[in-house]
Amino acid sequence: MKIIVLVKEVPDTYGDRKLNLETGLADREASEAVIDEIGERALELALTHADANDGTEITVLSLAPEGATARIRKGLAMGAGSAIHVSDEALRGADLGLTAETLAAAIRRVEFDLVITGNVSTDGSGGMIPAMLAELLDVPLATGLSSVAISDGAVSGTRRVESGVQKVSANLPAVISITEALPGPRFPNFKGIMAAKKKPLEMLTLADLGITADNPDAARSIMLTVAEKPPRAAGVKIIDEGDAGEKLADFLVENRLA
Amino acid sequence: MTEFPSDAILVVVETGASGELEKAAPGLFGAAAAVGTPIALVLASPGAGSAAAAEAAALGARRVLIAETPDPSVLGVPSVDALAAAVEQVQPDAILISQSLNGRDLAGRYAARSRAAVSVDAVGVSRDDEGVVAHHSVYGGAYDVTSTSTFGAPVITVRQGSIEARATAQPQDSETLTVPPSGKRAARIDSFDEAVVATSRPELRGAAKVVAGGRGLGSEEQFALVGQLADALGAAVGASRAAVDAGYIPTAHQVGQTGVSVSPQLYVALGISGAIQHRAGMQTAKMIVAINKDGDAPIFEVADFGVVGDVFKVVPQLISALEARKK
Ligand SMILES: Cc1cc2nc3c(=O)[nH]c(=O)nc-3n(C[C@H](O)[C@H](O)[C@H](O)COP(=O)(O)OP(=O)(O)OC[C@H]3O[C@@H](n4cnc5c(N)ncnc54)[C@H](O)[C@@H]3O)c2cc1C
Ligand SMILES: Nc1ncnc2c1ncn2[C@@H]1O[C@H](COP(=O)(O)O)[C@@H](O)[C@H]1O
Numbered sequence: 001m002k003i004i005v006l007v008k009e010v011p012d013t014y015g016d017r018k019l020n021l022e023t024g025l026a027d028r029e030a031s032e033a034v035i036d037e038i039g040e041r042a043l044e045l046a047l048t049h050a051d052a053n054d055g056t057e058i059t060v061l062s063l064a065p066e067g068a069t070a071r072i073r074k075g076l077a078m079g080a081g082s083a084i085h086v087s088d089e090a091l092r093g094a095d096l097g098l099t100a101e102t103l104a105a106a107i108r109r110v111e112f113d114l115v116i117t118g119n120v121s122t123d124g125s126g127g128m129i130p131a132m133l134a135e136l137l138d139v140p141l142a143t144g145l146s147s148v149a150i151s152d153g154a155v156s157g158t159r160r161v162e163s164g165v166q167k168v169s170a171n172l173p174a175v176i177s178i179t180e181a182l183p184g185p186r187f188p189n190f191k192g193i194m195a196a197k198k199k200p201l202e203m204l205t206l207a208d209l210g211i212t213a214d215n216p217d218a219a220r221s222i223m224l225t226v227a228e229k230p231p232r233a234a235g236v237k238i239i240d241e242g243d244a245g246e247k248l249a250d251f252l253v254e255n256r257l258a
Numbered sequence: 259m260t261e262f263p264s265d266a267i268l269v270v271v272e273t274g275a276s277g278e279l280e281k282a283a284p285g286l287f288g289a290a291a292a293v294g295t296p297i298a299l300v301l302a303s304p305g306a307g308s309a310a311a312a313e314a315a316a317l318g319a320r321r322v323l324i325a326e327t328p329d330p331s332v333l334g335v336p337s338v339d340a341l342a343a344a345v346e347q348v349q350p351d352a353i354l355i356s357q358s359l360n361g362r363d364l365a366g367r368y369a370a371r372s373r374a375a376v377s378v379d380a381v382g383v384s385r386d387d388e389g390v391v392a393h394h395s396v397y398g399g400a401y402d403v404t405s406t407s408t409f410g411a412p413v414i415t416v417r418q419g420s421i422e423a424r425a426t427a428q429p430q431d432s433e434t435l436t437v438p439p440s441g442k443r444a445a446r447i448d449s450f451d452e453a454v455v456a457t458s459r460p461e462l463r464g465a466a467k468v469v470a471g472g473r474g475l476g477s478e479e480q481f482a483l484v485g486q487l488a489d490a491l492g493a494a495v496g497a498s499r500a501a502v503d504a505g506y507i508p509t510a511h512q513v514g515q516t517g518v519s520v521s522p523q524l525y526v527a528l529g530i531s532g533a534i535q536h537r538a539g540m541q542t543a544k545m546i547v548a549i550n551k552d553g554d555a556p557i558f559e560v561a562d563f564g565v566v567g568d569v570f571k572v573v574p575q576l577i578s579a580l581e582a583r584k585k
Contacts, residue, residue, distance in 0.1 A: 126378040131366025163274035170445035221375040240567025245575025
């Protein structure tokens, strides 16, 4: 079985994330870039399957700026067999449509049974790439899975929607996205880190994929304005001396909140 | 073929397990009415179409196109086919869909199919000379951003619970939409467990008041204290990811970066340290109250009223004080 895991490089949510007020793009200097945690969970799912099933091949795929290679290598150190890094100046500020088109082209170049993605990324909060990929690749889509079972020709899992919980399944090849209810990632060990250096990591540009960033037929989403909001200031802080509940009740009543 | 208004905004809404419209529907029509004429596409389970169409009209849809799923066990694809057919007819200025799991799938698949641009997770919409503009609150509310499409109608997904505006009810005017199937491959829904609504508490998304609990509550049993204060205030119940991970409360209550984003009038954080990912989902609240026994907890940096104390002492006293003041 051939599994492709999609990981996205994002500004570390533990850091101070900033947008450039001129370009509206993420300010890469402001905070450290990391692989989105949900992508690492997606990889963990694939690795767990590989642990129990010989002959599972895992490729991590990421569309990210040039400098991201070191982060992508972490996926190899965790246990993936190979990696593909798509990087091109023309992809700077790519919208979801162009991102999906490019990722789909990279996926089409290799055979696959299953594409695993995160449900939403922490920077864009779009949660749309998996759906776009399924449409472009014309394969079944099962998103937001909080449990997953992978078998030879099919994948199944549970999917929580507004009105309840669905049990869903799809024949392979398919695209699935997972939620953070799935287990967190394993740490790369020393052996993994050493082995990662010898594993194949392919760099691809848009030209390699036959894609032009400024296709006139595709509408693109553009940012019109960006404004920073002043950070929130702290208010009063009291130390409980046995009457904090009373004081808080007064505060809420005064502010018509109770 | 009947004409549709030239400023049509196509609002896509689906029905839930018992045929009722999704909870985001009133906000979607409210947002649409502010920038054009709301036309509804109702994605209904078999037999639920006409009742749902009446509901959509009551929420402000000038016209309703009804698409009942031919086979409810097919996941997603019939909705995309219906949307493609509806856009063809209506030629809207924008398409509004809820940023729910199904809404995201629909918007993403449709945009990829039609090469339309998507504006995701909008918290508002407006109109300028060029067309409909989406407003976003990004990086946990630290930035306000607007976006639109280079050309064509933007597909805009709207954050659930973010729109307060409501549209005026319209007389019912609905028709069945003919949907040519695309034949695209889909996943199957093998079974469905309806969520039992066991609480009379407000829905977390869009709630005016939220009381949230964290790992500091210590156990599932003790987490009940959060619900007691919520009931005293008429608030919804939220939680930190650590409380969800510890099994104190289901995932649906998680507030934060990877949970629900809320902007209530009042947010009360109990035994929550205020990690940056938690603050990302609640720091746009009008008033923040925090109770934490650690005076250095980062939640105090954003709290309007902070109490350094033990939730098991302060909260019971607060609840009885609130009850006493009500009398
Ligand atoms: C990619 C990513 C996404 C994330 N998304 C989210 C998210 O959506 N939401 C979220 O919440 N977190 C999220 N997190 C996790 C986040 O980093 C924190 O781990 C989490 O918010 C901590 O929850 P907590 O405050 O309940 O627990 P802790 O940090 O353990 O804090 C518990 C607090 O309770 C206090 N306390 C203990 N006992 C008492 C008592 N008796 N009375 C008063 N106070 C007491 C302690 O002083 C402490 O401050 C995310 C992390 C990552 C990496
Ligand atoms: N640039 C990217 N490179 C690789 N995978 C991505 C990229 N963007 C999104 N994804 C995948 O799609 C998921 C959802 O992302 P999004 O739709 O951007 O919220 C992520 O968790 C990744 O698995």
